[in-house]
Amino acid sequence: MAGFFKSLYNKVINRAEVDWDDLEADLVSSDLGIRLTTAIIDELRALGREVSAEDVVETTRRHLAQRLPGDVPPPLPRPDGKPYVILVVGVNGTGKTTSSAKLGLWLKKRGFSVILAAADTFRAAAVEQLERWCERLGLSIVKGNPNADPSSVCFNAHQKAIANGTQFLICDTAGRIHTRHNLMEELGKIRRTLAKQDERAPHLTLLVVDATTGTNALNQAKEFHKASPLDGLIVTKLDGSGKGGIAVTIHDQLGIAPRFLGTGEEPEAFSMFQRNTFVEEIL
Ligand SMILES: Nc1nc2c(ncn2[C@@H]2O[C@H](COP(=O)(O)OP(=O)(O)O)[C@@H](O)[C@H]2O)c(=O)[nH]1
Ligand SMILES: [Mg+2]
Known part of the structure; x- marks a missing residue:
């Protein structure tokens, strides 16, 4: 699944410090919506220290995981024998x-x-x-x-x-x-x-x-x-x-x-x- 998503990580890792506007634009353009984007940015800013690429990726991943469902079992044939x-x-x-x-x-x-x-x-x-x-x-x-x-x-x-x-x-x-x-x-x-x-x-x-x-x-x-x-x-x-x-x-x-x-x-x-x-x- 190469090229699955735009690599936010590669973008931030090459930077000395986070460009907040750019990060916000990236998150929004990844279709994460304003609410989720704001939650991620707020949390990163609240760290109160220099934010690293790892911080961005870790925080974003955690927010994504929180908002996604756990794994659902695959569809299985019905026990009643009907399709x-x-x-x-x-x-x-x-x-x-x-x-x-x-x-x-x-x-x-x-x-x-x-x-x-x-x-x-x-x-x-x-x-x-x-x-x-x-x-x-x-x-x-x-x-x-x-x-x-x-x-x-x-x-x-x-x-x-x-x-x-x-x-x-x-x-x-x-x-x-x-x-x-x-x-x-x-x-x-x-x-x-x-x-x-x-x-x-x-x-x-x-x-x-x-x-x-x-x-x-x-x-x-x-x-x-x-x-x-x-x-x-x-x-x-x-x-x-x-x-x-x-x-x-x-x-x-x-x-x-x-x-x-x-x-x-x-x-x-x-x-x-x-x-x-x-x-x-x-x-
Ligand atoms: N790249 C890519 N193309 C897809 C994918 N799924 C469907 N397509 C293409 O999208 C187009 C529309 O698909 P189709 O199944 O006819 O859509 P439908 O009108 O909803 O039935 C076709 O050209 C498919 O080959 C996908 O996961 N990746
Ligand atoms: Mg069709």
Whole structure:
């Protein structure tokens, strides 16, 4: 995960003393938000002595760790034998389809059976994209006709998963359906449809956020969380200019925990969130 985050450490280590304005700008531009940035700066200033690069890194890491969740166990097959249903949501282009395929592979590699539902029926290309991934990765897929009702695709996939005793169902959804309001309505309908065959489904709703979009991601999390309760995040594009601070901010402000991380376009560029590793790589 090289180049994961801009190296704050390298920046401060080459300095005789800390430039507070520069440090503040760096923390804010890492999407840590004003509140957290201020808390870090205040604590460093309160040290009342010359602040070293180690002080900056240690204090920042501690604040990040405090605001991130401890490690959550990976999703496991349901003891009742019904499929564990994962609903993948988010706005267009954040990486839902890619992450759905990556998650499918991740589960498959752990020996679990997986089926994917191509519920972004709004764009034909989206279905084809997921199909290509599934072919390449050897994953099963259920799709509908172009412009089919996304809920019916999810229902059929769920039915098939139940009949076949498939352990995981991953539903890849659309990021835009005419308007954001329609999208939220559609997601509500998908949830109700999934609950018809298993009142506990979906068992996990994951919002995909693009780490390079900063505070937009926070706003998306707020909006989706209101319409459809989120259990966690998939934070993508951490290999790009995204610094990952947005995951800290979203968890700090909304209590939604990062669960998986996307670090590239390749299917293996995907891992479970782990607090210690994450905090070490953020700096
Ligand atoms: N660099 C990088 N690109 C990613 C990552 N995840 C997704 N992408 C790319 O982002 C673009 C949009 O992804 P897609 O899955 O189609 O997004 P969707 O519209 O939310 O389904 C594609 O070009 C993906 O290859 C990631 O972790 N890193
Ligand atoms: Mg998609």
